[in-house]
Amino acid sequence: MGTVYLARDVALGRPVALKVLLGSLARNPVMVRGFYREAQAAAPLRHPGIVRVYTAGIEGGTPFIAMEYVPGEPLDRFLRRKGQVSWQAALYVGLQVAEALQCAHDAGIIHRDIKPANILLDRQGRVRLTDFGIARVCTVEQEGGEPKIIGTPQYMSPEQCAGDGVTHSTDLYSLGVTMYQMISGGMPFKADSPQALIRLIASEPAPRLNRILSDVPDDVARLVAHLLEKEPEQRPASAREVCETIERLRLEDGGRSAIPQALAAYVREQAQDSPLRALTPPPSRDRAKPTQTDAPKRSGARRRWLLGATFAALAISCATLASAWFALGRPANTMPAPVLQACTFAEQPDGSVLATLPATAYRAARIGWAGSEHVLLVEAIGQPSTLAHGATGILAIRPGEKECINVASPAGATLAAGAAMAEAAPLALASSVRSANTAPAVVLAQRTAADASTYTGLLFLQRWNEAAPALNPAAALEMALDSGTELATDAPLRIQGVLRPDGGAVCTVVERGDGANQLVEQRVYGTSQSTIIVSSGARIVPDSVQYTPSGDHVVYIRKDQWGKQELWITPANGAKGTLLAVGYFVGETAIHPSGDRIAVTWSASLGQTPELSILSLAGGSTLQELGDATVGHDAWLPDGSGIVVAWRGPNGLRQLCVVDVASRQTRALTALALGVGNATAVSADGAWAAGIAEGRDGVGVVFVDLARTPRDRVALQSAPATNDEGAA
Structure with a gap:
């Protein structure tokens, strides 16, 4: 929901992701309430795996949310390029999402829209959870007063599809769908219509991963199947339990210290830079508009986010903001490699x-x-x-x-x-x-x-x-x-x-x-042509x-x-x-x-x-x-x-x-x-x-x-x- 700009906080000198509602959306009270719900849900959360919300408000009639800018790539775009990843990489992503969910669940917040598009991979290959736009609620009022189901159908739990009450277990089901997609390259349920898809989600079991891919260990397939149980009480009791299970599987795979972040290395080595283009703000329609000196004073908090000559902005969709990569060589502040204390x-x-x-x-x-x-x-x-x-x-x-x-x-x-x-x-x-x-x-x-x-x-x-x-x-x-x-x-x-x-x-x-x-x-x-030293069969x-x-x-x-x-x-x-x-x-x-x-x-x-x-x-x-x-x-x-x-x-x-x-x-x-x-x-x-x-x-x-x-x-x-x- 909304349009995202890459902006600069001129007061603190940092880039921010500025999400705004434009046009008719900004005049729709229902949309505005849902828009601010994201800020209200995410703002109290402090976790390295959750994108931070700095502030929110209205400027010139335009609702906005200023958030942490995460240069990197959303998981859905990553999967479109790569198709599927190993089960080890899926565990790596699943662990960090589960850790972020545990933080949200401890604060009484249910995300309700866990899917690859809302999972970001930053430049260090770390996983960040974003878009709490429908958190805390499962329905909103339509114009006719009828409730409608909120969520992305392919990733919705059976109880979401039925319009029933949701709990933290709903997020775990969606995490299971995401992990299933990462490992298999496809969705657990496919249908020609949303109605048929909802029927499958509510009644049919998902195919076991190790029956589709023989190299997937049975314990990994069992974990994903556990997350995809139809009844919420049959799924893992908490996101913390999911973390503990994944940690055990990683230890069986050679020890956490030896395989600390396989996907991190993979993302770093496969970086595909997409330089951002600066979009010059459109000229004012009112040529006689007073200069900033003559204009009424605004609060400092609001002036920081103005869409004007204060910063260069790039209007891009919410799904593609985090996928932009700057064309840099070695980052100015390269992170030191981690020390393995177990040695x-x-x-x-x-x-x-x-x-x-x-x-x-x-x-x-x-x-x-x-x-x-x-x-x-x-x-x-x-x-x-x-x-x-x-x-x-x-x-x-x-x-x-x-x-x-x-x-x-x-x-x-x-x-x-x-x-x-x-x-x-x-x-x-x-x-x-x-x-x-x-x-x-x-x-x-x-x-x-x-x-x-x-x-x-x-x-x-x-x-x-x-x-x-x-x-x-x-x-x-x-x-x-x-x-x-x-x-x-x-x-x-x-x-x-x-x-x-x-x-x-x-x-x-x-x-x-x-x-x-x-x-x-x-x-x-260099730019010189390669020299073939040896060409041999x-x-x-x-x-x-x-x-x-x-x-x-x-x-x-x-x-x-x-x-x-x-x-x-x-x-x-x-x-x-x-x-x-x-x-x-x-x-x-x-x-x-x-x-x-x-x-x-x-x-x-x-x-x-x-x-x-x-x-x-x-x-x-x-x-x-x-x-x-x-x-x-x-x-x-x-x-x-x-x-x-x-x-x-x-x-x-x-x-x-x-x-x-x-x-x-x-x-x-x-x-x-x-x-x-x-x-x-x-x-x-x-x-x-x-x-x-x-x-x-x-x-x-x-x-x-x-x-x-x-x-x-x-x-x-x-x-x-x-x-x-x-x-x-």
């Missing part, structure tokens, strides 16, 4: 420090240091056979401060279904920038299918300590599909990028739905892509249809590359700081035991063999004199060790009871080494302070390197 840090008997996040549905998959800072970026992925399977997130751990930060909440392909939907996930840990002159960034990748012949990939940059990436993409890649290629939901298009060492470009692996791959370089925030392993320290070459691994792999180095300008090795590779590769050699664990055939070798990047010749050990991309010490490896001991467990390349002496750094994984990482200044702790319930990472003197560290094992029989 613990425990010093081990060997002197190392074990950081553990108790999220049993997740494990650490990859690690890498954030540029020159003492911040380890950890990629956490959902475990198979858990509800979190397929989700990916990024943590930032500061070993010196004993702090764990949630950089990118777990997200993945399940957040959107269908080939025409965008898919966003944190797919690259960090830039390869090891310089204090360039801010380290996390690369977030997004794929959007534009039509049947082309698609666009977007890459966003985000600092490790910020809650959101820049809204403007750092790079955009538009690729053409071959004729006849179909976009299948089971083979979505994906991209994954890594920054060049100077931070000026990003190298992207483009995984096409037809199985083909490309390696493309694009300047960051073989599949490039995304995690293997690295720039050499100079940034003029790219190293990568690709594999054929039989699983055999090839290690390549190729110029970044797209010139012909060099094949370095053919075989079977384990873990990651580590390029020496000089850029002339690479550490890789591999074997020439399946029957051989993979060994860590140092290969020349000039032609692939073996310079050294270091035994049964693996490395990560950041494994070398800064001066190149040694490398931190995950060495397998006689007991079969791997431990972090540092190998002096010249003397081939090995010193153990850890002696964890359950060992470490394949990945290793050394900070840019050589102060810290890190590895993934194995066998932990949740995400576990071990840190070693390399700055300690040898006397401070107990050498619990000795692991001499093997002879370099194949040394050059």
